[in-house]
Amino acid sequence: MSTTIAQRVEAIRKYLADNNLDAFLLPTADPHLGEYQPENAHRVTWLSGFHGENCMVVITKDTAGIFVDGRFTVQVKQQVPADIFQYLHINNDCHLNWTMDNLSAGARIAVDASLFGISWYKNAEKAFTGKGFEIVSLQENPVDLFWEDRPAAPSSAIELFQNAGQSSVEKRHLLAKRLQEKELDATLLTQPEDTNWLVNIRGSDIPYVRSVLSFGLFKNNGELELFIDTARLPEGFADHAGEGVNVYDITALFSVLPEKISADQRIQLDPAQTNAGLFNLLHDAGVSVVEDMNLCARARVCKNEKEIEGMKAAHIQDGIAMCRFLAWVDREVEAGNPNDEETLAAKLLEFRQGVEGFIAPSFPSISALGSNAAIVHYNHDPKNCRKLGSDGMYLIDSGGHYNNANGVSGTTDITRTIKVGNATDEERRMVTLVMRSHISLASARFMPGxxxxxxxxxxxxxxxxxGFNFDHGTGHGIGHFLSVHEFPPRINPSNNCGAMEPGMCVTNEPGFYKEDGFGIRLENVEVVREVTGTAASMLELEAITYTPFDKRLLVAEQMRDDEIEWLNNYHAQVFEKIAPSLNKQDKTWLEQATSPLTRG
Amino acid sequence: MSTTIAQRVEAIRKYLADNNLDAFLLPTADPHLGEYQPENAHRVTWLSGFHGENCMVVITKDTAGIFVDGRFTVQVKQQVPADIFQYLHINNDCHLNWTMDNLSAGARIAVDASLFGISWYKNAEKAFTGKGFEIVSLQENPVDLFWEDRPAAPSSAIELFQNAGQSSVEKRHLLAKRLQEKELDATLLTQPEDTNWLVNIRGSDIPYVRSVLSFGLFKNNGELELFIDTARLPEGFADHAGEGVNVYDITALFSVLPEKISADQRIQLDPAQTNAGLFNLLHDAGVSVVEDMNLCARARVCKNEKEIEGMKAAHIQDGIAMCRFLAWVDREVEAGNPNDEETLAAKLLEFRQGVEGFIAPSFPSISALGSNAAIVHYNHDPKNCRKLGSDGMYLIDSGGHYNNANGVSGTTDITRTIKVGNATDEERRMVTLVMRSHISLASARFMPGxxxxxxxxxxxxxxxxxGFNFDHGTGHGIGHFLSVHEFPPRINPSNNCGAMEPGMCVTNEPGFYKEDGFGIRLENVEVVREVTGTAASMLELEAITYTPFDKRLLVAEQMRDDEIEWLNNYHAQVFEKIAPSLNKQDKTWLEQATSPLTRG
Known part of the structure; x- marks a missing residue:
């Protein structure tokens, strides 16, 4: 392994020397800057051996550094050769300063700008040039020149999506109006979720997301210039998308886009979602770039009635799988069977695969026993993980994508923390507090705005x-058979992305984590809807996740009457929706799990 | 009256003609842009006869307009002659457009820039020049040239304030550090509250505020250039303020300030609190103006221990007066005496005047019976107002300034809504809801930030x-024997002015208003303090107002246990603090008023 890595690093160094360059910076990213990348974009892995996320590699003529975050400090040492790479911390060590410290004045630092965000690029350019270095934006990525067994580009089947509830023509008509109102000529679409939503297609080009990789330039006359793998477009696409969608192969993005824009135009882009290569292209063409929050996403995330119906139907399917799983876990605990985090997660996937409409998991499950649950982003090692038996609680955070012709269509994300042993008074107190925080949001009402x-x-x-807190956001938006993390909305202490609007779907997932002790998270998906019949206009959140919370971990004496009432009403609804689909044994379990919580 | 107004308007028109000008704009403001103005700044009243707030007068060669807000649409017709002024609405009618519509192209529009905020001036300049008009910033205010019986400038005694808890030298040392951190050479102080706080003086130059009118240029070396009525500075001021305070007469502000600044300096000012005349002066001098929130205010509003002790002592005095008043009202209602809104307000002032340390009211009392309380900014007419007898509820919103050598030192602001007749079920339901909202904030805890x-x-x-809301903010900052409205903090739906910090004093005043029906507001003052002994750092609000809420209007069955517990704890504290200072009759009343609220 180390020999191969050494050869690859040397190949990059030769490229640098041949091209009068002194350093090369490579992040874990593709040109969409999304959460997941296709395999052919795993350049960091090819070059360093590292398989984690959120990493930056720096290669200079005589040294190399790899910057990872706290989740990967152990893993990086196992995967990346220490004789070639220096291990660094991506937050504590500044990779820009480290790069400059390892170069001589006047050095030329090369990057593939299409893998970096705009703000990173602007900062780096300022830092480098400010100290007499030069940033060189490459026209090619040197890794691609030497990566012999590089995986093919994604080739998933493109589905003409039938559960959208709104035609592409109609969506584009409404979005064009928004552009006109803002006096914009066009908006640049860099997120596959947006282009896929806008022309009503789906695919599975990247893990856990139901989209086809693509870019778009959407114009204020309702036309869309769509950059996509044209060879994969199925028969009937033109009719399905309707008039005004012009397709180009995605590989021609950087050559065709300049022909579609002009210096007299005002084009909006979202600086947090656009790579510096595209930004520089627009900037060089003399376009007036308007940096603003993704306009297409603001329309997309407010789901229509058909989408909300699909989400609810998907959550009923997910609830059936979850209830079967939780009933099974109780039986396994009772029987003393030594399941571990891996077999538990696998069994849940099996239950999901057993319900109609299930397509795929929406993200890697977090299956965590005991103190492992205190690690918020815990990722169990299938070969070496905790077993049932010695821990009081088990945390399972998982979700699925659902889609079929019966109107089941959507994405789920659920966390439950359940009793699998002797839970301590402290654990029960904290579960009760997290439950009360969950209910505080679930039962909130709020004015528009x-x-x-x-x-x-x-x-x-x-x-x-x-006096307790948890160090992550309360909730995130969730897509409609697209991606499990959607922005906006966000429910968190600081990242303001505008008002909550009817039709938005959002998670409600407070938690509590005691290091080396235990972890708790209680998560439902909720949809924002209007309250009817009140004096002032009000919005509220309707829970569309249908799975019981574990009453055995709740201390009724530490809950208020209205909180107990909320929980009992919620559980009654879960029973009503899920019970009809369960067998007798599981129905008996659900009856008990959803029976009213009472004091004393 | 009308003849005089006509003559004055004609004098302004002659001035315009003599100076080749076409229009004159005059707002109700003085150069500090504060809430209240001294009498010699009541130019709008002199010119138009109008006595209200928030008004703009426009005089052209052949027409005149007066713009007022919804509170004053009736009053303006009574006070301002219709044959001279057109009545307009300050929010619905744009005074800039109206001015231009009444002028010919190329007209010259005159203003006294020291009476306008920066953003108004920038907007007006853009609007006027964009349509071919010219804005002319006058060196003199024409009203002052013709105002023969103009009142003298304020002349209140300047007090060397002893209850500050921190010397001027120390305050200036700390503030200088903040300037150095922000790489600022100086900050421009335009609010008398800031200059008075910084050198530990007080006065009563304007109604309801305990300050001496003054400006300051505070420098990053701790020195203050103080512009004030130097003739009034008492003996010992130099020793009291300490080294580094240089005084100049306030009338010389515009001539001396340019000598104290230079083009290589970075000077911060708060654009919301600085008049355009001062801004233009700095701008013309080539200074790098840094527009940012008032730095001195951010330090001032976080009160020190001595200030908080003073505030609490002041609130005990105020609580004694309030309890005596409320007990008296109950007796008067019982006796069937026909007090009206004016006699009730006068009696409360009499009770305040009867406690040690009382100096003056901190704002005009709102004394409102029945449906009058539905008008948020109700101002009763002493000669024609509602009487006790036919209404169920009475709202009294009032406050005082307190100061003496025994450490009583601060400002109060309290609203109670009390039963004075047959309250309806709807009224009791809404009082209970407002009380619950009050408690929701009073019992909140929150992370720093x-x-x-x-x-x-x-x-x-x-x-x-x-499903109910109220259309005003929840709370405002309150000063320490300075002004009753202090910024920051604000507790309201949108106007974000940064985090709540320990030592800030703030009002908690939710309400509910049913037009032509009734009005409710329940207001305490609270101080932000740190919670001790919790796992995570937490802040909370301690109520420092000591007066019972009227239990007779609360429906215990509609309150939660924890809310009733909060109220009973609060009332127990009120009794403990106030009862020792009451006579037997009032103590009996307080005992009953603060006895525990119970259900059924």
Whole structure:
């Protein structure tokens, strides 16, 4: 392994020397800057051996560094040869300064700008040129020149999506109006979720996301210039998408896009979602670039009635699988069978695969026993993980994509923390507090205009009153058979992305983590809807996840009447929706799991 | 009256003609742009006869307009002659457009820039020049040339304030550090509250505020250039303020300030608090103007221990007066005496005047019976107002300034809504909801960094859950024997002014208003303090107002256990603090008023 890595690093160094360059910076990213990348974009892995996320590699003529975050400090040492790479921390060590410290004045630092965000590029350019270095934006990625067994580009089947509830023509008509209102000529679409939503297609080009990789330039006359793998477009696509969609092969993006824009245009892009290569292209063409939050996403995330129906149907299917799984876990615990985090996660996937409409997991499950649950982003090692038997609690955070012709269509994300042994008083107290925070948001009502930052504070009140907090956001948007993380909305302490609007789907997932002790998270998906019949206009959140919370971990005496009432009403609804699909044994389990919580 | 007004308007028109000008714009403001103005700044009243707030007068060669807000649409017709002025609405009618519509192209529009804010001036300049008009910044205010019986400038005694808890030298040392951190050479102080706080003086130059009018240029070496009425500075001022305070007469501000600044300096000012005349002066001198929130205010509003002790002592005095008043009202209602809104307000002032340390009211009392309380900014007419007898509820919003050598030192602001007749079920339901919203904030805890916008949402949850809202902020900062409205903090739905910090004093005043029906507001002052002994750092609000809420208007069955517990604890504290200072009759009343609220 180390020999191969050494050869690859040397190949890059030769490229640098041949091209009068002194360093090369490579991040784990593809040109969409999304959460997941296709295999042919795993350049960091090819070059360093590292398989984790959120990494930056720096190669100079005589040294190399790999920057990873706290989740990967152990893993990097196992995967990346220490004789070639220096291990560094991506937050504590500044990779820009480290690069410059290892170069002589005047050095030329090469990057593939299409893999970096705009703000990174601007910062790097300022830092480098400010100290007499030069940043060189390459026209090719040197890794691609030497990567012999590089995986092919994604080739998933493109589906003409039938459960959208709105035609592409109609969506484009409404979005064009928004552009006109803002006096924009066009908006640049860099997120596959946007282009896929806009022309009503789906695919599986990258893990856990139901999209086909593509870019778009959407114009204020309703036309879309769509950059996609044209060879894969199925018969009937033109009719399905309707008039005004012009397709080009995605590989021609950087050559064709300049022909579609002109210096007199105002084009909006989202600086957080656009790579510096595209930004530089627009900038060089003299376009007036308007940096603003993704306009297409703002339309997309407010789901229509058909999409909300599909989400609810998907959550009923998911609830059936979850209830079967939780009933099974109780039986396994009772029987004393030594399941571990891996077999538990596998069994849940099996239950999901057993319900109609299930397509794929929406993200890697977090299956964590005991103290492992205190690691928020815990990723169990299938060969060496905790077993049932010695821990009081088990945390399972998972979800699925669902889609079929019966109107089941959507994406789920659920976390439950359940009793699998002797839970301590401290554990039960903290589960009760997290439950109360969950209910605080679930039962909130708010005026139009209220933001996720405001709702985050409402959520945390029960925990804050007892002096506890959790160090992650309360919730994120969730897509409609697209991606499990959608932006906007966000419910968190600071990242304000505008008001909560009807039709948005969002998770409600407060937690509590005691290092080396235990971890708790209780998560439902909720949809924002209007309250009817009140004096002032109000919005509220309707829970569309249908799975019981574990009452055995709740201390009723530490809950308020209205909180117990919320929980009992929720559980009654879960029973009503899920019971008809369960066998007798599981139905009996659900009856008990959803029976009213009472005091004393 | 009308003849005089006509003569004055004609004098301005002659001035315009003599100076080749076509229009003159005059707002109700002085150069500090504060809430209240001294009498010699009441130019709008002199010119138009109008006595209200928030007004703009426009005089052209052949027409005149007066722009007022919704509170004054009736009053303006009574006070301002219709044959001279056209009545307009300051929000619905754009005074800039109206001015231009009444002028010919190329007209020259005159203003006294020292009476306008920066953003108004920039907008007006853009609007006027964009349509071919010219804005002319006058060196003199024409009203002052013709105002023969103009009142003298304020002449209140300047007090060397002893209850500050921190010397001027120390305050300036700390503030200088903040400037150095921000790489600022100086900050421009335009609010008398800041200059008065910084050199530890007080006065009463303008109504309801305990300050001496003054400006300052505070430098990063700790020196203050203080512009003030030097003739009034008392003996010992130099020793009291300490080294580094250089005084100049306030009338010389515009001539001396240019000598104190230079083109190589970075000077911070708060654009919301600085007049355009001063801004233009700095701009013309080539200074790098840094527009940022008032730095001195951020230090001032976080009160030190001595200031907080003073505030608490002042609130005990105020509580004694309030309890005596409320007990008296109950007796008067019982006796059937026909007090009206004016006699009630006068009696409360009499009770305040009867306690040690009382100096003056901190704002005009709102004394409102029945449906009058539905008008948020109600101002009763002493000669024609509602009487006790036919209404169920009475709202009294009032406050005082307190100061003496025994450490009583601070400002109060309290609103109570009390039963004075047959309250309806609807009224009791809404009082209970407002009380629950008040308690929601009063019992909140929050992480450092939490803003007033976030806390506003926590406050409103009880009302929002039932579909009700109130159309004003939840709370404002309150000064320490300075002004009753202090910024920051603000607790409201949108106006974000940073995090809540320990030592800030803030009001908690949710309400509910039913037009032509009734009005409710329940207001305490609270101080932000750190919670001790919790796992995560937390802040909370300690109520420092000591006066019972009227239990007779609360429906215990509609309150949660924890809310009733908060109220009973609060009332126990009120009794403990106030009872020792009451006579037997009033103590009996307080005992009953603060006895525990119970259900059924």
């Amino acid at each position: 209220t933001t996720g930052v405001q709702l985050d504070t409402v959520t945390r009140q029960p925990m804050w009153k007892e | 939490t803003t007033g916008v976030q806390l506003d949402t926590v406050t409103r949850q009880p009302m929002w859950k039932e």
